[in-house]
Amino acid sequence: MSTAVRTHHMWREIVEQPEAVRRTVEAHAGSESRKGLTEVAKLLADAERLVMVAHGASRHAALAGRAMLEAVAALPADVSFASEYRLRPLPPRPKTGFVFLSQSGETADTLAAMRETKARGAKVVAVSNVAASPLAREADYVVLTHAGAEVSVPATKSFTTQLAALFLIAVSVAHARGRLADEEQAGLIGELQRVPALMQEIIAANEAEKVAMALDQVRAVLFAGAGVNYAIAMEGALKLKEAARIPAEGFPLGEVRHGSLALLGADAASVIVGDTEGQEHTVEAIRAAGKVIVVGENGDLKVPKTIAPLAPLLTVVPLQMLAYHAGARRGLDVDRPPGLVKAV
Numbered sequence: 001m002s003t004a005v006r007t008h009h010m011w012r013e014i015v016e017q018p019e020a021v022r023r024t025v026e027a028h029a030g031s032e033s034r035k036g037l038t039e040v041a042k043l044l045a046d047a048e049r050l051v052m053v054a055h056g057a058s059r060h061a062a063l064a065g066r067a068m069l070e071a072v073a074a075l076p077a078d079v080s081f082a083s084e085y086r087l088r089p090l091p092p093r094p095k096t097g098f099v100f101l102s103q104s105g106e107t108a109d110t111l112a113a114m115r116e117t118k119a120r121g122a123k124v125v126a127v128s129n130v131a132a133s134p135l136a137r138e139a140d141y142v143v144l145t146h147a148g149a150e151v152s153v154p155a156t157k158s159f160t161t162q163l164a165a166l167f168l169i170a171v172s173v174a175h176a177r178g179r180l181a182d183e184e185q186a187g188l189i190g191e192l193q194r195v196p197a198l199m200q201e202i203i204a205a206n207e208a209e210k211v212a213m214a215l216d217q218v219r220a221v222l223f224a225g226a227g228v229n230y231a232i233a234m235e236g237a238l239k240l241k242e243a244a245r246i247p248a249e250g251f252p253l254g255e256v257r258h259g260s261l262a263l264l265g266a267d268a269a270s271v272i273v274g275d276t277e278g279q280e281h282t283v284e285a286i287r288a289a290g291k292v293i294v295v296g297e298n299g300d301l302k303v304p305k306t307i308a309p310l311a312p313l314l315t316v317v318p319l320q321m322l323a324y325h326a327g328a329r330r331g332l333d334v335d336r337p338p339g340l341v342k343a344v
């Protein structure tokens with residue numbers, strides 16, 4: 001492995017993910033430590049809908065979390081950019097739960113949106129990586145992510161631990177709503193407990209190191225995924241913009257033939273994330289348009305199988321590694337994208 005690979009914070013933080021996820025699960029899923037999550041589940045059990053508010057990678061985590069909440073707890077959720085949410089100061093509707101996500105707990109718009117929601121009389125839940133942050137201190141309920149300090153501006157372990165926390169919230173709410181029996185809840189938590197070892201396999205294989213060569217000369221990369229993997233397509237694009245400064249956007253797979261396909265060609269590439277069932281025509285069209293990297297069970301970047309709501313915790317890892325290697329190959333400081341800071 002090259003020296004650069006060992007000296008960047010982003011790489012170290014990618015490698016720390018199995019441990020960070022394990023810590024987060026342990027902190028919330030043990031019989032003693034489950035109390036906090038049980039309180040949150042009680043608050044959200046009667047909700048008819050959730051509003052989730054965040055920016056950047058935290059908003060992508062919320063989008064994946066929405067899919068988890070809808071699949072596991074049958075609780076529909078809306079996800080908003082905090083800055084946009086603040087422009088729609090509607091009185092909180094009854095039976096609405098509010099979840100604000102910020103790994104730093106300091107993002108100004110997310111914090112302001114939470115304060116405004118509280119001032120309108122709603123109880124709010126924060127998901128954060130920093131217990132001493134204003135978001136975590138001022139929320140009525142907090143679910144901490146235990147990723148440990150994250151230095152690199154491109155978020156990695158703070159993102160996957162947010163996904164783990166959101167899955168635990170979804171499972172706890174489903175249990176509180178009577179949709180999961182005790183043993184079903186334990187079974188789903190058991191699936192989550194397998195994730196760190198599966199992440200470890202992806203990291204050890206490091207397939208992204210070779211695959212990243214395909215991005216050396218490209219001018220743009222299109223990421224596409226369906227369902228829960230749409231959130232991961234957007235996160236993969238965000239990582240590539242930050243670490244490798246390559247123009248990239250994420251789309252729902254089914255949307256690609258409605259416009260963005262026109263941008264593909266010899267000097268562009270596409271990354272298809274996860275399950276493509278029902279979208280075979282779109283996949284064919286993307287393949288016909290140029291270079292394609294597939295992330296999935298039998299893809300160019302292989303991802304071991306898990307249950308559908310947990311797939312994002314695995315599919316995102318090779319994309320983080322791809323962004324890292326693409327940036328390192330271009331000789332860039334992957335940890336410090338120009339103009340960006342850790343907390344906005």
Ligand code: AGP
Pocket residue numbers: 055056057058101102103104105106107110153154155156238242342343344
């Ligand atoms: C993620 O890679 C970014 N650095 C950025 O989008 C970040 O997720 C966003 O600024 C939100 O930060 P927060 O989670 O601390 O609120």
